[in-house]
Amino acid sequence: MVNIFSSLPYKLEQEFFEELLLHKNIKIERIISKGHTSPKTAWYDQKENEWVIVLEGAGSILFENGAEFNLKKGDYLNIPARTRHKVTRTDPDNITIWLAIHYW
Amino acid sequence: MVNIFSSLPYKLEQEFFEELLLHKNIKIERIISKGHTSPKTAWYDQKENEWVIVLEGAGSILFENGAEFNLKKGDYLNIPARTRHKVTRTDPDNITIWLAIHYW
Numbered sequence: 001m002v003n004i005f006s007s008l009p010y011k012l013e014q015e016f017f018e019e020l021l022l023h024k025n026i027k028i029e030r031i032i033s034k035g036h037t038s039p040k041t042a043w044y045d046q047k048e049n050e051w052v053i054v055l056e057g058a059g060s061i062l063f064e065n066g067a068e069f070n071l072k073k074g075d076y077l078n079i080p081a082r083t084r085h086k087v088t089r090t091d092p093d094n095i096t097i098w099l100a101i102h103y104w
Numbered sequence: 105m106v107n108i109f110s111s112l113p114y115k116l117e118q119e120f121f122e123e124l125l126l127h128k129n130i131k132i133e134r135i136i137s138k139g140h141t142s143p144k145t146a147w148y149d150q151k152e153n154e155w156v157i158v159l160e161g162a163g164s165i166l167f168e169n170g171a172e173f174n175l176k177k178g179d180y181l182n183i184p185a186r187t188r189h190k191v192t193r194t195d196p197d198n199i200t201i202w203l204a205i206h207y208w
Contacts, residue, residue, distance in 0.1 A: 004157060005178040021155055021182060025129035026207045028155055051125055051132060053108060053203075055159070055178075074109040074159075078125060099157075101205055103130045 004030060004055060008095065012036075027102040033059060035092035043084040048104040050079040057096025060089040108134060108159060112199065116140075131206040137163060139196035147188040152208040154183040161200030164193040 002020075009016045015036040021028040027048075038044065043064060052061075053076035061077065062068045064084040069077055079085055081104070090096045106124075113120045119140040125132040131152075142148065147168060156165075157180035165181065166172045168188040173181055183189055185208070194200045 001173050001175065001179050001181060003176075003178040004180060020180070023153065023207055026205070028205065049127065069105050071105065072107075074107040075105050076108060076124070077105060099203075101130070101132065103127055103207075 004097065004099065008032065012095070025103060029100045029102065031098040031100055033057070033087070033090035033096045033098070034094070036090055037088055038086035043086050045082060045084050046079075046102075047081055048102040049081045051101040051103070052077055052079065053099050055097045055099055057091045057094050058089075059087055059091070059096050059098065062086050062088045108201065108203065112136065116199070129207060133204045133206065135202040135204055137161070137191070137194035137200045137202070138198070140194055141192055142190035147190050149186060149188050150183075150206075151185055152206040153185045155205040155207070156181055156183065157203050159201045159203055161195045161198050162193075163191055163195070163200050163202065166190050166192045 009032060012034045016032040018030045019027060020030055054071040054073055056073055058072045060068055060070045113136060116138045120136040122134045124134055158175040158177055160177055162176045164172055164174045
């Protein structure tokens with residue numbers, strides 16, 4: 001049995017992506033950030049849907065239509081496929097743990 | 105935006121199941137228990153796979169082969185379809201919040 005709050009990476013020079021489950025219809029991923037954001041000029045434009053929840057820390061997601069959501073622990077959001085978005089902020093002082101369910 | 109730790113039911117005479125997302129390939133569900141368990145004589149025997157994580161509290165899952173897992177906050181488990189299992193214990197004093205991803 002595995003714990004989502006354990007086995008944290010020692011260094012976080014880059015965001016840390018870890019696949020927890022892969023199936024033909026979904027992928028479950030743990031993402032660990034610490035001050036990381038999307039590149040200022042780039043948008044995520046995914047062909048899969050994504051349901052994401054913050055399990056620790058805090059992060060902000062901006063959508064192309066201008067809506068920005070500041071997620072704290074426990075907040076979740078559904079991001080339909082092809083909905084352009086980016087991460088504009090994650091807590092620089094503490095780790096942020098995201099659980100992302102990609103489905104298609 | 106919704107928070108998984110909010111909108112908790114006031115009464116918990118029965119386990120509380122809440123669908124957070126339904127899609128043709130997955131269902132995301134919040135389950136809230138407080139001392140609830142499966143009926144002693146019954147097994148869950150689901151045609152869907154289920155990935156489950158405890159976000160608050162503690163619960164135990166027993167498999168038909170005798171393996172029992174005591175999950176605490178952050179522990180997760182994958183339960184393949186048709187793997188008979190039951191919940192043998194949840195914390196009687198505090199709520200347990202499960203996040204379950206059913207996929208098929």
